[in-house]
Amino acid sequence: MPVSIRGYAAQSATSPMAPFQFERRDPRADDVVIDILYCGVCHSDLHQARNEWGGTHYPLVPGHEIIGRVAAIGAKVTGFKPGDMVGVGCMVDSCRHCDACAQGLEQYCKEFPTFTYNSTDRHDKQRTYGGYSERIVVSDKFVLRVPSGLDAKSAAPLLCAGITTWSPLRHWKIGKDHKVAVVGLGGLGHMGLKFAKAMGADVTLFTRSPGKEEEARRLGADHVVLSTDPKQMEAVASHFDFILDTVPHPHDLGPYLATLKLNGVHVLVGLVEPIEPTVHSGALIFGRRSMAGSLIGGIAETQEMLDFCAQHGISADVEMIDMQDINEAYARMLKSDVRYRFVIDLASLKNAA
Structure with a gap:
């Protein structure tokens, strides 16, 4: 028989999580x-809860950075x-x-992946509910093994923020001969710095905020460039092989494209909106530069990423919260008042009113 589960949900675009x-x-x-x-709190949870991307079905139980312990398995597992x-x-x-699934790139499934929440189960056509809850039931092909060397709490954000930055770095084969820049220092950006450094690249943080140098270097940056300073930007013209752009809102890409070498690549992982202002094609043509996008990662590469993190002592920087504090966490997240990812302790659901 189906089991009754406690969780937190948004009942409408304007109602708080409850x-x-x-x-x-x-x-x-x-x-x-x-x-x-444990379940990490992602910006996309807030976007979906408030229907900012359209297509949200209520009630919505968010959460797709889930760490837990196996309680039972099916007969074929x-x-x-x-x-x-x-x-x-x-x-x-x-x-x-499909071709994408056959390559282990399920995130690009031609028939569209079934997402952990706000999606429709391919078999029973029921709505999927996410990790802001005490239990979940998932096909074994989409379950990841957490290596013993990883701290479970700080491993949760690796399952979205981590893989979102890992996948493009691996796809473009970033290594010790590359100069890499990361744009933005948030949940995604801080993981991008850690991964690029562990891969052996020379790593730079682009930031609009003065005073982040010490923090950026702690996370793996070799250099920090203030993107609002024309002299600093000019000093790195035609300098980078690869730019990992984690900024989630429209911003001018032109100044960053000018810092790419011949054949350099600028990859967007945070922006799911129109590019504004428009990119001048000359910035691409006169240097054979490329703009690209990347979406999370497949199951095999996510497992590879978790194993790499265990081997290199990498995890997310997290702030633990109780489930009851999720609305305050959303408000703080909008103000970038978190370093660098909230993680919910689901044991707190036992106290949910």
Whole structure:
């Protein structure tokens, strides 16, 4: 029988997050039942809760940076056992047969992936609910093993902020001979600095905020450039092989493109809106520069990223909160008042009123 689950949900675009009871499905033969311990708080949770991208279905239970412990497994599951520490990221299913899925790039599934929340289950057509809850049921093909060397709390944001920055760095084969710049120092940006440094690159942070140098260097930056200072920007003209742009709102890309070398690449991972102001094509043509985008990562590369983090002692910088404090956390997140990711302790749901 379906199990009643406690969680937090938005009931409309204007209502605060509040306690919500709902049912999880009966486990299928390939399912893993996970008791959720921690769930990261992503900017996209807030966008979806407020229907800022359109298409939100209410009630909405957000959360796609999930760390938990296996409570039970289906009859056909062989890769996990009760007690295992596991993770669930942004996806819980895909078509599994298109070209993208065959390459382990389920995030680009031609039939569209089934997302962890605000999506429709491909089998029973029920709405998916995310990690702001005490338990989740997920196909074993979309469950990740958390290496023993990772701190479970700070591993949660790796499942979105981490993989979103890891995937493009790996795709463009960033290594010790590359000069890499990261634009923006938030949940994504701080992970980009850590990964690029661990991969051996020479790493620069672009920031609009003076006074971030010490913090940026702690996170892995070798250099810091104030992007509002024309002299500093001119000093790095035609300098970088790769720019990882994590800024989530429209901003002028022109000054950054001018800092790319011949064949340099500027990758957008934070902006899901029209590019404003318009990019002048000359900035691309007269240097064979490229602009690209990247979306989260596939399951195999997410596991690779978790293993890399365990080997190199990398995790997210987090601030722990109780579930009851989620609305305050959203307000603070809008003011960039977090270093660098909120993580919910789901044990606090036992005290939910």
